[in-house]
Amino acid sequence: MMEVLTSFTFIVVAAGTMILAFAGGMVGAISVMKGQSLIGDAVGHATFPGIVLAFMLIGVKETYTLALGAVLFGIIAFLTIQMITNHSKVTLDGALALVLSSFFGLGMALMSFVQGNPDFEGTQGLNDYIFGQAAYMLRSDVYLITAASVISLFILAAFYIQIRIYIFDPVFSRTAGINNTLMNFIILIITILLISVGLKAVGAILIVNLLIAPAVIGQLWSSRFSTVLLIAGSSGAFAAFTGTYISTAGENIATGPAIILTLSFLMALSLFCAPKGIIRRNIYKRRMGGVS
Amino acid sequence: MDGTIITIKDLNVAYQDKPALWHINLDIRKNSRTAIVGPNGAGKSTMIKTMMKLIRPVSGSIEIDGRTDKGVLKNIAYVPQKGEVNWDFPATVLDVVLMGRYVHKGWVKRTQKKDRDIALEALKTMKMEAFCDRQISELSGGQRQRAFLARAIAQDADIYVMDEPLQGIDITTENLIMDVIRKLQAEGKTFIVVHHQLNTVKEYFDHVVIMNKTIIADGPTDAVFTGDNIEKAYREKGVGV
Numbered sequence: 001m002m003e004v005l006t007s008f009t010f011i012v013v014a015a016g017t018m019i020l021a022f023a024g025g026m027v028g029a030i031s032v033m034k035g036q037s038l039i040g041d042a043v044g045h046a047t048f049p050g051i052v053l054a055f056m057l058i059g060v061k062e063t064y065t066l067a068l069g070a071v072l073f074g075i076i077a078f079l080t081i082q083m084i085t086n087h088s089k090v091t092l093d094g095a096l097a098l099v100l101s102s103f104f105g106l107g108m109a110l111m112s113f114v115q116g117n118p119d120f121e122g123t124q125g126l127n128d129y130i131f132g133q134a135a136y137m138l139r140s141d142v143y144l145i146t147a148a149s150v151i152s153l154f155i156l157a158a159f160y161i162q163i164r165i166y167i168f169d170p171v172f173s174r175t176a177g178i179n180n181t182l183m184n185f186i187i188l189i190i191t192i193l194l195i196s197v198g199l200k201a202v203g204a205i206l207i208v209n210l211l212i213a214p215a216v217i218g219q220l221w222s223s224r225f226s227t228v229l230l231i232a233g234s235s236g237a238f239a240a241f242t243g244t245y246i247s248t249a250g251e252n253i254a255t256g257p258a259i260i261l262t263l264s265f266l267m268a269l270s271l272f273c274a275p276k277g278i279i280r281r282n283i284y285k286r287r288m289g290g291v292s
Numbered sequence: 293m294d295g296t297i298i299t300i301k302d303l304n305v306a307y308q309d310k311p312a313l314w315h316i317n318l319d320i321r322k323n324s325r326t327a328i329v330g331p332n333g334a335g336k337s338t339m340i341k342t343m344m345k346l347i348r349p350v351s352g353s354i355e356i357d358g359r360t361d362k363g364v365l366k367n368i369a370y371v372p373q374k375g376e377v378n379w380d381f382p383a384t385v386l387d388v389v390l391m392g393r394y395v396h397k398g399w400v401k402r403t404q405k406k407d408r409d410i411a412l413e414a415l416k417t418m419k420m421e422a423f424c425d426r427q428i429s430e431l432s433g434g435q436r437q438r439a440f441l442a443r444a445i446a447q448d449a450d451i452y453v454m455d456e457p458l459q460g461i462d463i464t465t466e467n468l469i470m471d472v473i474r475k476l477q478a479e480g481k482t483f484i485v486v487h488h489q490l491n492t493v494k495e496y497f498d499h500v501v502i503m504n505k506t507i508i509a510d511g512p513t514d515a516v517f518t519g520d521n522i523e524k525a526y527r528e529k530g531v532g533v
Contacts, residue, residue: 033381161402165391168381172443175344175370176395177362223382223427
C-alpha cells in the first residue's frame, strides 16, 4: 500500500484530482441549489470542441492553451443557451440538450478530421479529454488545477454573503442592492473555469458528476449553507483520493470513472442513511402517523 | 405625517410586445396602508416590481421619497410572493431574517451581535422566536410569511412593499400580520400591499388603488372603494388586451 501512496504518479494525480474535486464540490453545490445543475453538463460537453480547435491552432497539446480553448467554448456555449432561451420559445432543458449535443458533435467531427489528417501529429491524446485520463496528468496540469481552484474559491469567499442571498431570494437580493447579473456571471465563470481545467482528469462526459454528486451528498447531510458547501467539497476530495488509489493499485481501472464510482457510492449511502435520507424520512413519517 | 412618498408619472410597461401597464399616474401617501386591488392579470405585481426597479418600464418615471436612484431601494422592505423563493435552500429562520440586515452592512462585513439582537426582536414581533433555528423548508405557509415579514422588520425600512402577504395563510397569522402592520404604521411606516380579498379591504386598509392595466381609481378607501369602481375594474377588460 505504501508503495502506491508514495509513487510519483499517485501523488501528482491524487493532488490534482483532490483539489479539483474539492473546489468543484463547493462551486457545484451553488449551481445545484440554484437549480442549474444541467448547465454544468451542457458546458462540460461543449468545452470539447474548444480543446480540439486549440490543438489545431497550435499543433501541440499544451496544457494552458487547451484549457483556454475549453473556457472560451464554455462561455460561447452558455451565451448560446441564453440566446436560445431569451429569443425563442425553446425552454431551458431543450436549449441545454441542443447545445450539449451540437457542440459535442462539433468536437467529435473536428477530432475525426484531425486524426485522419497527416498535417496534424500527436492527435491520439485528444481522446483523453472525452473520457479523462488522469494517469497521464502532468505537473503543469496540477499547477493549472491548483491555480484555477484557488482563484475559484477565493472569488466564492469574496462574494459568499451576496451569493447566498441571491440564490435564496433573487428578488430580495436585487432590492438589497446586490447585482444579480454579476452574481450569476461569477457562478458561471468559476464553474466553466473548473470544468475546463478538470477535463483531462475526468473527461467532458463525466465532469458534471464532480459538480453535482458532492452537492447532493452535502444537502442530504446538512441544513446549513456553509456546512453543505464544506461537506460537498470534502466528499469530492475524499472520493478523488479513494478513486485515484483504487485506479493506481488496481489494474485497468481508469481514474476518472473510479472517482465517479466512489462518489456514486457515497451518494447512494447518503441517500439511505443521511439525516435527510430515505430511511430517516420514513421513520419520521411513521412517528408522525403518516403514510410511509 | 401627510404628503406623498411615491409618485408615479405616466408609467408604461410592456412584456415583449404586450402592454402590461398603461399611463399609470399615481401618488402613494406617506404613512398610509395602501391596498392594490384588481383582477388577475391586472398588472398589480408588475407595478410594484417596476417600483422596485425589477422591471424596466417603457416610459415614465417613479419617484420614491423624492429620489429616482437605486440607493433609495434600501429604504424599501420587499416581501415577495411565497412562490418566488427557493424553499429547499439550506437556511434557518434566523438566517433568513438576518438577510434583512445585509442592507445596512454592505459588502463583506459579517453580521454582529447587534444585528442578531435586531433579528431576534423582529422574530419576537412576529411570534416566531421559538422557530429561529428551524429549517425554512419545514415551515407552514403562515410561518413562512411571518419569517418574511420579520426579515422586512429587521431591514428597518420606512416603506414596506408586500405582494399578496395574506394569500393562503391561516387566520391567526392574518390577524397577527395586520396587527403588526397597524403598529408599524403608528411608528410612521408606509405600507403598499397587493391584496386579493375584496371583503377585507375596508377593514384592513385606509387607502386603496383599484387597477386593471391602468388606474381605475385611487384614494382613501371610504371614498374610492365603491361598487362602481370595483365593477369597472373587474368587468372591463384591460386596455390594449
